[in-house]
Structures are given as structure tokens and as C-alpha cells.
Amino acid sequence: MRKIQKxxxxxxxxxxxxxxxxxxxxxxxxxxxxxxxxxxxxxxxHKPTKKSPQGGIVEKEAPVHFSKLLVIxxxxxxxxxxxxxxxxxxxxxxxxxxxxxxxxxxxx
Ligand SMILES: [Zn+2]
Numbered sequence: 874m875r876k877i878q879k880x881x882x883x884x885x886x887x888x889x890x891x892x893x894x895x896x897x898x899x900x901x902x903x904x905x906x907x908x909x910x911x912x913x914x915x916x917x918x919h920k921p922t923k924k925s926p927q928g929g930i931v932e933k934e935a936p937v938h939f940s941k942l943l944v945i946x947x948x949x950x951x952x953x954x955x956x957x958x959x960x961x962x963x964x965x966x967x968x969x970x971x972x973x974x975x976x977x978x979x980x981x
Contacts, residue, residue: 874957874965875900875939877907880978882945884952885912885937894945898934906936913937948974 877883881897895909915935921928943952946969955967955976967976 874967875902876955876967877939877942877944878967878978881976882947883907883909883942884945885909886941886943886952888913888937888941890914901936904936905939907939907942908934908936909942910934944976946972946974946976948972 877897877900879897879900882894883897884894885891890912893912895912897907898910899908901907911934913935914932916930916932919925919928919931944955944967945951946953949969949972953972954970956970957965958968958975959965968974969976
């Protein structure tokens with residue numbers, strides 16, 4: 874089970890935005906990367922188009938590798954490691970390694 878999922882509250886562990894929190898907007902399992910709202914902006918230069926005749930610089934969130942992210946446990950209220958647990962009905966979910974709280978997803 875992927876440790877980072879859409880809707881998770883995560884914290885960035887490295888880079889210029891180290892320590893910043895955000896919500897995962899999108900995950901790309903094949904590249905192992907996620908886009909997090911408000912984190913890891915990169916400037917992209919755009920050529921002039923009909924829509925924006927001046928072109929210019931657009932800031933956009935760049936994908937971050939899962940290894941640079943930790944999920945925030947709502948109970949501990951800090952970045953934690955997660956483990957996979959299997960519920961009684963066989964459904965797999967993630968739980969905080971520290972307190973055992975299930976990591977629930979805000980974007981369901
Ligand atoms: Zn916890």
C-alpha cells in the first residue's frame with residue numbers, strides 16, 4: 874500500500890520548502906511522486922500565447938518524491954511514519970507507527 878495518498882496532510886522533509894505542510898493533490902504511483910498544494914513551487918517560463926500575450930513566468934507546484942514526504946498524524950499532530958494494518962474485514966489501511974491512530978484521508 875502506498876504510504877502517500879491523495880488527500881493526505883504531509884510535511885516536506887527536504888528542499889527549500891523543508892518543514893512546510895500541505896495536502897496531497899495528486900499522486901503518480903509510477904514515478905513515486907506527489908503534488909502537494911502550496912509546496913515546492915517552480916517557476917515556469919511561458920511563451921506568449923493568444924491567451925496571455927505577454928507570456929511570462931507561471932509558478933506551479935512540482936512533484937515531490939514520496940521519500941521526501943511524511944504523513945502528519947491527526948492525533949500526534951506531527952509528521953510520523955506509518956504502517957499498514959489489516960482491519961477485521963480484510964481492508965488494508967495505514968496507521969501511525971507512534972500512536973496507532975488510523976491515518977484517515979481528508980479528501981474522500
Ligand atoms: Zn500518531
